[in-house]
Amino acid sequence: MSQIPPAPNADFSQSAQFIQDVRERIAKVVVGQDVVVERLLISLFTGGHILLQGVPGIAKTLLASALSKAMRLDFSRIQFTIDLLPADILGSEILDQSTSTFRTEKGPVFTNLLLADEINRAAPKVQGALLEAMQERKVTIGGEPFTLPAPFLVIATQNPVEQSGTFELPEAQLDRFMLLHRLDYPTPDEERVILRRNAALGVQRRDGGAVVATEFDVIDDSPVGGIEDIIAAMEAVQSVHVSDTFLEHVVELVGRTRKHPDIELGGSPRAGISLIKASRARALLFGRNYVIPEDLFALAEDVVLHRLRLNYEALADGKTTANVLQEMLAHMGSGDEANLNGQVAAPGTNGSRATAEA
Amino acid sequence: MTSWLLLPLQLALALPAASHHVPATQEATAQDEAIPVGVPRWSREVVLKGTALKVRPADIETPLIVRIDSDSPHGTDRRYDFEYYGLEPGTYNLLDFLQRADGSEMGALPPLQIRIESHLPSGQVKPNPVTQGATPDLGGYGRTLWILGIGWVLGTLAWWLSRRRTVQAARALEDTPPPTLAERLAPLVERGARGELPLEEQARLELILIAIWRKRLGIQDLPAAEVLTRLKQHEEAGILLGELERWLHSPGSADGRGAVDPAQLLAPYRNLTSEDWDREWEATAPGPATLGQDG
Numbered sequence: 186m187s188q189i190p191p192a193p194n195a196d197f198s199q200s201a202q203f204i205q206d207v208r209e210r211i212a213k214v215v216v217g218q219d220v221v222v223e224r225l226l227i228s229l230f231t232g233g234h235i236l237l238q239g240v241p242g243i244a245k246t247l248l249a250s251a252l253s254k255a256m257r258l259d260f261s262r263i264q265f266t267i268d269l270l271p272a273d274i275l276g277s278e279i280l281d282q283s284t285s286t287f288r289t290e291k292g293p294v295f296t297n298l299l300l301a302d303e304i305n306r307a308a309p310k311v312q313g314a315l316l317e318a319m320q321e322r323k324v325t326i327g328g329e330p331f332t333l334p335a336p337f338l339v340i341a342t343q344n345p346v347e348q349s350g351t352f353e354l355p356e357a358q359l360d361r362f363m364l365l366h367r368l369d370y371p372t373p374d375e376e377r378v379i380l381r382r383n384a385a386l387g388v389q390r391r392d393g394g395a396v397v398a399t400e401f402d403v404i405d406d407s408p409v410g411g412i413e414d415i416i417a418a419m420e421a422v423q424s425v426h427v428s429d430t431f432l433e434h435v436v437e438l439v440g441r442t443r444k445h446p447d448i449e450l451g452g453s454p455r456a457g458i459s460l461i462k463a464s465r466a467r468a469l470l471f472g473r474n475y476v477i478p479e480d481l482f483a484l485a486e487d488v489v490l491h492r493l494r495l496n497y498e499a500l501a502d503g504k505t506t507a508n509v510l511q512e513m514l515a516h517m518g519s520g521d522e523a524n525l526n527g528q529v530a531a532p533g534t535n536g537s538r539a540t541a542e543a
Numbered sequence: 544m545t546s547w548l549l550l551p552l553q554l555a556l557a558l559p560a561a562s563h564h565v566p567a568t569q570e571a572t573a574q575d576e577a578i579p580v581g582v583p584r585w586s587r588e589v590v591l592k593g594t595a596l597k598v599r600p601a602d603i604e605t606p607l608i609v610r611i612d613s614d615s616p617h618g619t620d621r622r623y624d625f626e627y628y629g630l631e632p633g634t635y636n637l638l639d640f641l642q643r644a645d646g647s648e649m650g651a652l653p654p655l656q657i658r659i660e661s662h663l664p665s666g667q668v669k670p671n672p673v674t675q676g677a678t679p680d681l682g683g684y685g686r687t688l689w690i691l692g693i694g695w696v697l698g699t700l701a702w703w704l705s706r707r708r709t710v711q712a713a714r715a716l717e718d719t720p721p722p723t724l725a726e727r728l729a730p731l732v733e734r735g736a737r738g739e740l741p742l743e744e745q746a747r748l749e750l751i752l753i754a755i756w757r758k759r760l761g762i763q764d765l766p767a768a769e770v771l772t773r774l775k776q777h778e779e780a781g782i783l784l785g786e787l788e789r790w791l792h793s794p795g796s797a798d799g800r801g802a803v804d805p806a807q808l809l810a811p812y813r814n815l816t817s818e819d820w821d822r823e824w825e826a827t828a829p830g831p832a833t834l835g836q837d838g
Contacts, residue, residue, distance in 0.1 A: 426794035433746035477788045478749065479771040486768065514767035515757075517750050 200421040201472055206409035210255040214404050215248050216382065217375035224366045224487060225252055225340065227466040229415065230422045233363025233459065234319050234339040240346060243368050247400050249300045249340050256415060257408035258297035259334065265307035267350065271314035278327040289326050294318050297334050301341040305351040315339070316358050336415055356450055356494060363459045365491035418469065425465035426475040434481055434517065435460050441513045442489060447499035448509060456492045463488055485514060577660040583628040586637070590617045591652055595644040606631035607659070609640040629659030727751060728812060736806040749787050756780040
């Protein structure tokens, strides 16, 4: 087995500074959510896409907007609804009556950062159109192919609570998202800061009138970096060293998801690829030029969980994919399904690896 | 002259009348013939004097079975059609098997002799012995039944033996205590210290050391993402994991620069028994409440 070769000439210090600046800029308007920012940067630097799952009102849009402004990226937001059509996202051909010719009107997908709000509210054909664009990074309008801008990052959101009138994304489409991050409410301390900041926003005079200012109004429009910095960070990610031992860990984890008795649908090879990609980006964010098991353990839930489906027996027993994944992570390295927290099974009782060690 | 001319006509008219009046003569012809046992014969138009006759009741010993097919008046006499067959060889008078219907005496009637003979040799009362032929072959069906039967017995026996062996092996395993983490770790450490640990076992060594420290610090219930963060806050575990990462994951280790000495790294984990581990853990492991103070 040969190790994944790092890309040459990567400037780690420049990328580290850029990442630090972006995080500080976002922290000025978004309180907490460090992990979400980390996941967004991982997605951006690895060319993946991210699905944020959380209740409304926890600064998802603000976060995306702040990120785009900090990096001088084009930003579009689409509110997915039941009557949305694929052309509303991708664009369409419009008859120009002055010239009697068709001209192409590009849709909001032609941007660097696309916030697809409540993606599960749109019809499956709309979801499919966006997911196809996410994967192929190009769209076809009126028979003519158009390449999407680079970088291209889709930040999709879905509300896990209000499921009435929604179209659940099937596993094959969820697999297109490199990360699915579950947003949580801010801690009490963070919430106090949020409230204090909001109370201090005041009123903003505009066009002879005034509006109550929002957090969007205080986002600093001056970027801390641009496309070149992002490209440098992407190259730095590619230069992060991945050891064979780490590959073994990834192979074991993905393999366990396919063999676990409670799981009907295990991780695809894309899950393993995403784990490696995301781990490399996380290593860069933490200033390392090599990945370590901590990256795997930290990212496993976001990368693997949405690719798993429990079987009926496990669901009837009240198990969740999160529980099963934690159980698998705890047992990694045992070579069998026994609980490593206590005693392990006798050699040969569960799998060949245990026998080999004896 | 006239009488000579009428002679054929007179003969033609006279012959039927003559035959009608002497039926016993015809029966005499039948009586001369030997009748095989069991073969029926008939005597018809037999004219006998007296009142009507009927067949005597027969018993199981009767040698001749007689039946009156028809009975009709013949002037003052009666005319009969008889059917009969013999059961035993011998000469019989048919009249001996008849009686008057009104119960009167038979009177003097001319005998109607019947001779029954057997084709079997004298004294033979049983049929000829049947020649014993070959037993008919039951064909593939019988053979198939045997094979299936034997197969079923052998299969059941094999299944029972196999199950018995499996159960015994399972019981033996249950009786054998599973290897402890220390026992499991020991060969990995030995080979790792000698630099002979293959890649797959290097990965397992790292994960087992994490699991050991996870148990030692009592943080088995924490999510996996937090476990390593907590372990790195611990003085001893943090150093171990940091060195393991440098040894197993850093690019410097891969190309030989700044490589970690596995023998030195794993020295504290050599030659420890399970009891040593447990004692050491009890003595040094902080509880979850004090864990945060280690970092």
